[in-house]
Amino acid sequence: MTLQPVTAGDPRFRDWMRRYREEITGEAPSDAWLDRYLDVLFADQGTHRHVFWAVDKSRKVGFVVTVLSKHWADKSHTQGVIGEFFIYPEYRREGLGRRLAQALIEWFKTNGADDIQSGVVAGNVRGLRFWEAMGFQIARYALQYRPDRPREPEEED
Numbered sequence: 001m002t003l004q005p006v007t008a009g010d011p012r013f014r015d016w017m018r019r020y021r022e023e024i025t026g027e028a029p030s031d032a033w034l035d036r037y038l039d040v041l042f043a044d045q046g047t048h049r050h051v052f053w054a055v056d057k058s059r060k061v062g063f064v065v066t067v068l069s070k071h072w073a074d075k076s077h078t079q080g081v082i083g084e085f086f087i088y089p090e091y092r093r094e095g096l097g098r099r100l101a102q103a104l105i106e107w108f109k110t111n112g113a114d115d116i117q118s119g120v121v122a123g124n125v126r127g128l129r130f131w132e133a134m135g136f137q138i139a140r141y142a143l144q145y146r147p148d149r150p151r152e153p154e155e156e157d
Contacts, residue, residue: 001099003052003107006063008042013051016063020086024121041065054087054100061096062087064104068111080113101134 006013017038022028029037045051048069054062065084071077082104087097108116118136120127132138 001096001103002055003064003103004055004060005046006051006053008038008045012060013053013063014038016086016088017084020063020084023086052104054096054103056091056096056099059091061091062100064100066104066108068108068113077114078112080108080111080116082116082118085118097130098134101131105134 014034018028018034021034021037041049041051043049048067050066050068052064052066053060054064063084063086064082067079067081067083069079069081071079085097085100087100105116116136117139118131119142120131
């Protein structure tokens with residue numbers, strides 16, 4: 001598995017980001033929202049934000065969005081953050097997610113990360129189990145104030 005930088009404006013990446021956002025939110029984002037999101041995403045490409053294709057045997061099988069930056073309070077500490085992590089549905093259950101995660105962890109280590117963080121959307125038990133199997137541990141819970149929205153049901157194992 002190799003990590004290949006995504007070029008800003010790549011229409012294939014735009015299509016796959018739309019599919020990813022639809023999968024995690026339950027609805028496709030508007031074109032205006034997606035265009036703004038991609039503009040922001042690529043504004044820092046190659047500095048502290050890195051957007052990569054996951055390439056396996058010359059096939060693009062997914063993508064990942066990462067951040068590598070100095071800790072806000074301790075500039076001697078470098079943090080790696082996995083923001084978006086997506087294996088295309090037709091390539092799932094083949095071990096490619098594990099191989100992408102391993103390649104990404106190696107990339108972070110090579111680039112000086114002292115720690116690596118990942119997040120999982122509430123209710124995504126399968127995603128949580130995946131990251132735990134990769135050696136990640138729950139370090140904190142993040143909560144959002146949403147008094148007018150119903151609670152998300154938890155996914156079954």
